[in-house]
Amino acid sequence: MLPLSALLLGLLALALAWPVPAVLSRARWPRRDPVAALVCWQAIGLAGGLSIIGALLVHGLSPWGGSLPEAWWAWAQHWFTGELPAQPVRGDHWVAQTLAAVLALELLGVLALALVRTARTRARHRALLELLVHPVPGVEARVLDSPVPAAFCIPGARPLLVLSSGMVEEFAPDELAAVVAHERAHLGERHHLLLLPFVAWREALPVLPAADRAHDAVRDLVEMRADDVALRSLPRSAARRTLARAIVAAAEGGAPTGALAAGGGVLTARVTRLLDPPEPLPRWGRPLAVGAAVTLVLAPTLLLLAPALV
Structure with missing residues (x-):
């Protein structure tokens, strides 16, 4: 499950790094409701950071377990016991862990x-x-x-x-x-x-x-x-x-x-x-924008935690 989560988090991070901000910055509706637009921008920033760091972290820890908590615990024990996981730990896993820590x-x-x-x-x-x-x-x-x-x-x-x-x-x-x-x-x-x-x-x-x-x-x-x-x-x-x-x-x-x-x-x-x-946004416009912002923040959170819930 972790490799799939890493892939989806990476795709989400890529979307939030370029196309989503580009579309929002060119849209005309933010001028109709700056409050809703500000909420969306805050969500993009938070979700983008969670996605890119999460993608690197999940990929780096994937050999240690099937979920992030399990993999994190096994990885932490490795530094005390020296025991390696059953799956091979490649160089790209160590690089991903390092990049996640450095970026965070x-x-x-x-x-x-x-x-x-x-x-x-x-x-x-x-x-x-x-x-x-x-x-x-x-x-x-x-x-x-x-x-x-x-x-x-x-x-x-x-x-x-x-x-x-x-x-x-x-x-x-x-x-x-x-x-x-x-x-x-x-x-x-x-x-x-x-x-x-x-x-x-x-x-x-x-x-x-x-x-x-x-x-x-x-x-x-x-x-x-x-x-x-x-x-x-x-x-x-x-x-x-x-x-x-x-x-x-x-x-x-x-x-x-x-x-x-x-x-x-x-x-x-x-x-x-x-x-x-x-013209102001329709009555449903602001709730829709805020709902989209909340969904955007929840998406990387759920992708990080979903393998532990399955």
């Missing part, structure tokens, strides 16, 4: 490193900005003296929302409210945590086109989600035009590394979506 350690290590590095960068920027920004009456953010319109937030344990003085002076009150609502949406829904695994994925596997594709797609989707949340707090009459004008103007200012900015993502797609909103 690399993915977890890069994720931890990205977390620490991003946290340090944000802490450094926050410490510097706290020396430069100041409160302004009537403005729900700290203000940085700069003539260039800019708006961004530094997430973390002590989040910081920053507007430039140029934005405060030039923007109308409703536009300022739109920008602040957008940034508060990033902080409230902790969008930086949704992005972090894909930053790590791109750093761990830079040669994999899907890593770049997934990172860019998730970055754009969190911006669209923040736009949607911001619209709820604005007067409905001209909320979309107000927010569109604000994010276009804010794009000029940029943002520090590790920050989430109102002008981030693919600006043209966001503005088009605001001014010409797509």
Whole structure:
């Protein structure tokens, strides 16, 4: 059973490494429901990692037993007793075991490193900005003296929302409210945590086109989600035009590394979506997308455990 599981896990890993991310990144429905699309991207990342590591692990341990728990236990005993399994252990089995361990350690290590590095960068920027920004009456953010319109937030344990003085002076009150609502949406829904695994994925596997594709797609989707949340707090009459004008103007200012900015993502797609909103998904659309994501995560899990259940 284990060789079949390894083959199926390998095919699933191959699908999640290229065609599935390519299809999802080109699809138009994610713009209709960024939340459902974000759930799908998270599932692709998790299932992809489980599949490739699982395929290598299962193939490497296949001579030691008919199921993963049995093979794992026999493999562990081998290092104490020196007893080899009845089936021959070839070189490719040892290579697969080594690659599984290396890949697992690399993915977890890069994720931890990205977390620490991003946290340090944000802490450094926050410490510097706290020396430069100041409160302004009537403005729900700290203000940085700069003539260039800019708006961004530094997430973390002590989040910081920053507007430039140029934005405060030039923007109308409703536009300022739109920008602040957008940034508060990033902080409230902790969008930086949704992005972090894909930053790590791109750093761990830079040669994999899907890593770049997934990172860019998730970055754009969190911006669209923040736009949607911001619209709820604005007067409905001209909320979309107000927010569109604000994010276009804010794009000029940029943002520090590790920050989430109102002008981030693919600006043209966001503005088009605001001014010409797509039809929302049917009522069954989000449950279907979430169900597909759950199935995607369960698939490699079941392939790993199924031989032990038969």
